[in-house]
Every structure is written in C-alpha cells, then in structure tokens.
Amino acid sequence: MASPTPPKRVQPIVYFIGLTAALAGLLFGLDVGVISGAEGFIQKDFKISDDTIQLIVSALLWGAAFGALFSGVLSSHLGRRKTILISAVNFIIGAILCAFASNEHMLLVARFILGIAVGVASFTAPLYLSEVSPGSVRGSMISMYQLMITIGIVIAFLSNTWLATYATFDGVTGGHWRIMLGIISIPAAIMFIGVYFLPESPRWLFLKGFQEKAIGVFKQMKLDDAEIAAEVREIEDSIKVKQNGFSLLKNNPNFRRAIGLGIGLQIIQQLTGINVIMYYAPRIFGMAGFEDTNEQMWGTVIVGITNVLATFIAIAFVDKIGRKPIMYAGFVTMGVALIAVGTLFLIGGETRMIPNAKGVAEASIVLKSLDFAYPAIFSLLVFIVGFAMSAGPIIWVICSEIYPLAGRDLGVTFSTGTNWIANAIVGMTFLSLINGVGPGNTFLLYGALNVLFIIFFLLFVPETKGVSLEKIERNLMSGLPLKKIGR
Ligand code: BGC
Numbered sequence: 001m002a003s004p005t006p007p008k009r010v011q012p013i014v015y016f017i018g019l020t021a022a023l024a025g026l027l028f029g030l031d032v033g034v035i036s037g038a039e040g041f042i043q044k045d046f047k048i049s050d051d052t053i054q055l056i057v058s059a060l061l062w063g064a065a066f067g068a069l070f071s072g073v074l075s076s077h078l079g080r081r082k083t084i085l086i087s088a089v090n091f092i093i094g095a096i097l098c099a100f101a102s103n104e105h106m107l108l109v110a111r112f113i114l115g116i117a118v119g120v121a122s123f124t125a126p127l128y129l130s131e132v133s134p135g136s137v138r139g140s141m142i143s144m145y146q147l148m149i150t151i152g153i154v155i156a157f158l159s160n161t162w163l164a165t166y167a168t169f170d171g172v173t174g175g176h177w178r179i180m181l182g183i184i185s186i187p188a189a190i191m192f193i194g195v196y197f198l199p200e201s202p203r204w205l206f207l208k209g210f211q212e213k214a215i216g217v218f219k220q221m222k223l224d225d226a227e228i229a230a231e232v233r234e235i236e237d238s239i240k241v242k243q244n245g246f247s248l249l250k251n252n253p254n255f256r257r258a259i260g261l262g263i264g265l266q267i268i269q270q271l272t273g274i275n276v277i278m279y280y281a282p283r284i285f286g287m288a289g290f291e292d293t294n295e296q297m298w299g300t301v302i303v304g305i306t307n308v309l310a311t312f313i314a315i316a317f318v319d320k321i322g323r324k325p326i327m328y329a330g331f332v333t334m335g336v337a338l339i340a341v342g343t344l345f346l347i348g349g350e351t352r353m354i355p356n357a358k359g360v361a362e363a364s365i366v367l368k369s370l371d372f373a374y375p376a377i378f379s380l381l382v383f384i385v386g387f388a389m390s391a392g393p394i395i396w397v398i399c400s401e402i403y404p405l406a407g408r409d410l411g412v413t414f415s416t417g418t419n420w421i422a423n424a425i426v427g428m429t430f431l432s433l434i435n436g437v438g439p440g441n442t443f444l445l446y447g448a449l450n451v452l453f454i455i456f457f458l459l460f461v462p463e464t465k466g467v468s469l470e471k472i473e474r475n476l477m478s479g480l481p482l483k484k485i486g487r
Contacts, residue, residue: 011221011222011223013220013221013222014133014221017132017133017198017199017221018129018132018133018144019144020191020194020195020197020198021084021125021128021129021132021145021195021198022125022129022144022145022148023148023187023190023191023194023195024084024087024121024122024124024125024145024148024191025121025125025126025144025145025146025147025148025149025152026148026149026151026152026155026187026191027091027117027118027121027152027184027187027188027191028118028121028122028125028148028149028152029148029149029150029151029152029153029154029155029156030152030153030155030156030184030187031060031091031114031115031118031152031156031184032118032149032152032153032156032275032278032279033152033153033154033155033156033157033160033278033304034156034159034160034180034181034184035056035057035060035279036156036157036160036278036279036280036281036282036283036300037156037157037159037160037161037163037164037177037180037282037297037300038160038177038180038181039053039056039057039279039280039283040282040283040293041164041175041176041177042056042104042107042177043357044357045177046103046104046107046357047357047358048104048357049356049357050431050432050435051431051432052104053431054427054428054429054430054431054432055108055428056104056107056108056111057279057280057427057428058424058425058427058428059107059108059109059111059112059115060111060112060114060115060118061115061420061421061423061424061427061428062112062115062420062421062424063111063112063113063114063115063116063117063118063119064115064116064118064119064122064420064423064424065115065119065417065420065421065423065424066112066115066116066119067087067115067116067117067118067119067120067122067123068119068120068122068123068413068416068417068419068420069119069413069417071083071119071120071123071124071413072123072409072410072412072413074086074120074124075123075124075127075204076204076207076409079200079201079204079205079208080124080127080128080131080200080201080204081128081195081198081199081200081201082200083120083124084120084121084124084125084128084191084195085192085195085196086120087116087117087120087121087124088117088188088189088191088192088195089192090113090114090116090117090120091114091117091118091121091184091185091188091191092185092188092189092192093113094110094111094113094114094115094116094117095114095181095182095183095184095185095188096182096185097109097110097113097114098110098111098114098178098181098182099178099179099181099182099185100178100182117188119416119420122416122420123412123413123416125145126145126400127201127412128201129144129145130400131201131202131203131204132199132201132202132203132217146311146392146393146396147308147311147312147315150304150307150308150311150388150392151308153278153304153307153308154301154304154305154307154308156180156184156304157281157297157300157301157303157304158301158304159180159183160180160297160300161294161297161298161300161301163175163176163177163179163180163183164176164180164293164294164297165293165294165297167179174293199216199217199220199221200213200217202214202215202217202218202231202235203235203238203239205217206232206235206236206239207239211232214232214235215228215232218231218232238405241405241406242406243406243407243408243409243410244406244407245406245407245408245409245410245411246410248404248406248407248410249407249410252477254476254477254478254479255403255404255407255476255477257476257482258402258403258404258407258411258476258482259403259407259410259411259414261402261460261461261482262399262402262403262411262414262415262418263414263415263418264456264460265395265398265399265415265461266395266399266415266416266418266419266422267418267422268391268395268453268456269391269392269395269419269422270419270422270423270425270426271422271426271446271449271453272331272334272387272391272446272449272450272453273334273338273383273426273443273446273449273450274384274387274391274392275423275426275427276426276427276430276446277303277380277383277384279427279430280430280431281296281299281300281303282296282297282299282300283296284380284439285299285300285377286366287345287364287365287366287367287434287439288366288367288372288373288376288377289366289367289368289369289370289372289373290373299377302381303380303381303384306381306384306385306388307384307387307388307392308388309388310384310385310387310388310389311388311389311392311393313326313385313388313389314326314388314389314390314392314393314394315393318393318394318397318465319465319466321465322463322465323394323397323398323461323463323464323465324457324461324463326389326390326394327390327391327394327457327461328454328457329386329389329390330386330387330389330390330391330394331386331390331391331450331451331453331454331457332386332451332454333382333383333385333386333389333390334383334386334387334390334391334447334450335447335448335450335451335454336382336447337379337380337382337383337386337447338379338383338443338444338446338447338450339443339444339447339448339451340375340376340379340382340447341376341379341380341383341443341447342439342440342441342442342443342444342445342446342447343440343444344367344372344375344376344379344440345365345367345372345376345438345439345440345443346440346441346444347372348367348368348369348371348372348376349365349366349367349368349372349438349439349440350365350366350367350368351363351364351365351366352364352365352366354366365438365439365440397464398461398462398464399411399412399415400412401464401469401472402462402464402472402476402485404473404476404477405469405473430442433445459483460482460483461482461483462482462483462484462485462486462487463486464485464486465486467486467487472485472486475487
C-alpha cells in the first residue's frame with residue numbers, strides 16, 4: 001500500500017507574504033480604533049456638537065463604502081498588488097491630512113479620503129491573501145487577516161491612551177488627537193514598503209494571460225513542480241468560470257437570494273452594535289461614571305484586548321462545532337449582555353449637568369454609583385466576547401462561502417459595501433439616540449435586536465461547516481431553501 005504523502009512544509013516566504021498583506025488588516029483596525037480616543041478632544045478643540053462628531057466618525061465609513069464598491073474594478077484592472085500599494089499611499093495621505101485639519105470641515109473630508117483607503121484595503125487584501133496562499137493554509141491566512149483587524153484596534157487604543165494622558169509635547173501633557181490620527185501614516189508607510197516587495201497574485205496574472213510570470217511567483221514561493229501543477233490546474237479550472245455577476249443578478253433569482261443573505265448578514269453584524277463601542281468606548285465609560293480620562297482610556301484598552309482574545313474562540317471552533325451553534329451562543333450572549341447594560345442605565349442612571357464642548361452645562365444621564373458602573377462595564381465586556389466569538393469573524397466567513405463562483409466578486413463587493421454602509425449608519429446615529437431616548441433605551445434597543453436576529457439565523461442561514469463550495473453552489477442554484485444549501 002502506498003504510504004500517504006506527508007503534508008508539505010509551508011515555506012517561510014509564504015508566511016512573510018501573508019503577514020505583509022495582513023498588515024492591511026492591521027491598518028484597517030488602527031483606523032477603526034483610533035477615532036474613539038480622539039473624538040472627545042476633537043470636539044473640545046473645534047467646539048462642535050455631537051451631530052458634527054457623528055459625521056466626522058462616519059465620514060471614514062462612507063469613504064470605505066465608496067472604496068469597497070469600486071475596488072473590484074480597480075483590482076481587476078491594475079492587479080491586486082498595485083491596488084494595495086495605491087491604498088497604502090492613500091492611507092499615508094489621508095492620515096496626514098487628518099492630523100493637519102484646521103477645522104471640522106477639513107477633517108470631514110480628510111476622514112472620507114482615508115476611508116477610501118480602508119475600503120479598498122478591506123476588499124483587496126483578503127482577496128490577495130486567498131489567491132496567493134496555498135490551499136493547505138488558506139483558511140488560517142484569512143483568519144489571520146481578521147485577527148490583525150482586532151490587533152490593530154488594540155494598538156490604536158494603546159497609542160490613544162498614551163497620547164491622551166501621558167505624552168508631553170511642547171509642554172502640553174495629553175490630549176494629542178492630531179498625533180493620534182497622524183501616527184497611522186507610519187504603519188501605512190511600512191505596509192507600502194512591504195507590499196512593494198510582494199509578488200503579484202498568480203491568479204490575477206493567469207487571468208491577464210501572464211502564465212509564465214505566475215509560475216515564476218510559485219517558484220519564488222518555493223513550491224515544487226507537483227505543487228505548481230496542482231495550483232495551476234486549480235486556477236485554470238476556476239478562471240474557466242467567467243465572472244458574470246451582473247447578468248446573474250438580473251436573471252438568476254437563486255443568485256439574488258444569496259446576495260440578499262449576504263446583505264442581511266452584514267446589516268445584522270453592524271446592528272449588533274459592536275462599533276458603537278469601538279467608536280465611542282471612552283464616552284460610554286464616561287456615561288458609566290468614570291469621569292477620569294485615564295480610566296476611560298484604560299477601560300477602552302481592556303475592551304480591545306477582550307476583542308482580540310475572544311476572536312480565538314471562533315478560530316478554534318468554527319470548523320469543529322460549526323458556524324450556527326457559535327452564532328446562536330454569540331447572539332444570545334450579546335442580547336442578554338446589552339439588555340443588562342440598558343436595564344442598569346434605566347434603574348441606576350441619574351441626570352447630571354455636564355459641560356458640553358462649548359462649555360455650556362447640559363443634562364446627561366450618568367450611572368449614579370460604582371454598584372451600577374461595574375456590572376455595566378462587565379456586561380459590555382461580555383457583549384464584546386459574544387461578538388468576537390461569533391458575528392465578528394463568522395459573518396465574514398459565511399459571506400465568503402455562499403456565492404456561486406461566477407458571481408463571487410460581485411457578491412463580495414455587495415457584502416463588503418453593505419458592511420460599511422450599515423457601519424456608517426450606526427456610527428452616525430449613536431449619539432443622537434443617546435441624546436434622544438437616553439442610554440438605557442439605546443442599549444435595550446440594540447439588545448432586543450440581537451435577540452431578534454436569532455430568528456433570521458433559524459430561518460435563513462445555512463450551516464456550511466465542512467461543505468465544499470461547489471456543493472453549496474449546486475444546492476443554491478438548484479433552488480433549495482437558503483437554510484439548506486449547506487447540506
Ligand atoms: C467588523 C467591524 C468591527 C470589527 C471589530 C469586524 O468583523 O466588520 O465593523 O469593527 O469586527 O472587531
């Protein structure tokens with residue numbers, strides 16, 4: 001009997017490629033995380049209202065939606081590598097413009113420009129990663145990208161904490177929001193240099209007819225002849241299927257169902273309320289009664305670390321116990337946790353007159369004692385665990401699995417675009433909700449939504465654990481109900 005071939009050792013260069021491309025994930029995370037520490041200082045400096053702050057927070061997200069929607073075209077014409085390089089330049093310029101914005105209007109525009117880079121990177125980097133990594137490590141490469149996002153968020157929180165309270169420049173200690181925003185140009189420059197030395201995606205090279213170059217890339221990755229032949233066969237098979245997403249969208253109701261599922265899942269991911277915490281954590285700590293900036297910033301760091309650590313739960317179990325059980329557990333956890341936060345604000349909140357950015361005292365609801373504050377913060381952390389172990393990574397996983405090959409590019413464009421649009425709407429409405437109906441009702445609303453979303457999973461979401469993409473595609477296109485396309 002022939003002995004099974006031992007799995008090939010993946011060459012270090014492949015990990016170098018993966019890590020460099022995943023830097024795009026880190027930048028994405030840095031940009032998501034950085035605003036939470038900066039927005040309070042920006043508001044004081046420019047003396048602007050909560051409405052304007054919400055616009056500044058969400059300008060980046062609108063930019064990202066815009067970037068994500070046209071990055072399919074860009075990366076198909078210019079190649080993945082060049083597109084990521086352009087986004088790195090855009091990151092650098094955007095970050096510097098933010099740092100030097102002389103008023104809120106300039107900052108708004110700068111954040112939109114920076115957002116385009118985030119959107120382009122959020123589409124192109126995972127695409128590049130999935131195309132360049134050999135089959136045996138593809139899953140872990142994509143998970144690494146997700147993990148890098150959460151690590152980027154924590155690094156931004158840590159840098160914010162240092163710049164908000166400890167760092168002294170020009171005799172001023174703390175409050176350095178311009179440096180918070182500008183410092184991101186450094187990792188962006190590092191990404192530019194790293195990506196400059198990366199090879200182009202072999203799949204894209206094949207698509208454009210540069211077979212020799214593609215094989216050169218595989219050689220550079222030190223694949224042996226048999227591995228190269230297998231990769232080439234796989235690429236040739238997959239590019240036989242021409243991308244015709246638009247005509248599928250027009251003519252094929254089964255494809256439209258998959259698009260609907262992806263859009264629904266991404267709206268749900270954002271309506272969990274995760275980014276309310278990512279963008280406004282220090283403010284939420286303030287509402288819980290921690291008035292000291294230092295406490296607020298360290299609290300935010302704990303949120304970020306919890307987010308990273310809980311992501312490992314998903315990575316460990318997503319292929320073992322499946323996507324749906326983890327989703328149910330995560331959404332129940334999130335729902336209960338946010339309902340607890342809301343209830344604590346309703347029973348333990350008191351109205352205090354707190355000076356706003358213009359120095360005018362305004363009525364704000366704050367938790368009256370630590371007996372309420374600690375359980376509220378604990379519940380918020382439980383919510384983060386619920387998100388990071390479920391909706392965070394798994395919704396991206398499912399969205400990469402449900403589209404038929406011929407419409408995958410368009411499908412991913414739709415789901416990524418929806419993610420950013422829903423993200424922007426959440427970022428743009430949180431302070432209005434807090435000021436309008438109060439923190440208690442706002443958190444109750446998000447908590448109730450999380451519980452409601454479970455019905456969506458029960459009715460529409462398939463279990464895709466261990467099922468080949470071909471089988472999912474066959475089931476979808478034969479008209480099986482969405483819930484059953486993973487069987
Ligand atoms: C979401 C982001 C969110 C991040 C938090 C991602 O999966 O798409 O909107 O900020 O998780 O870790």
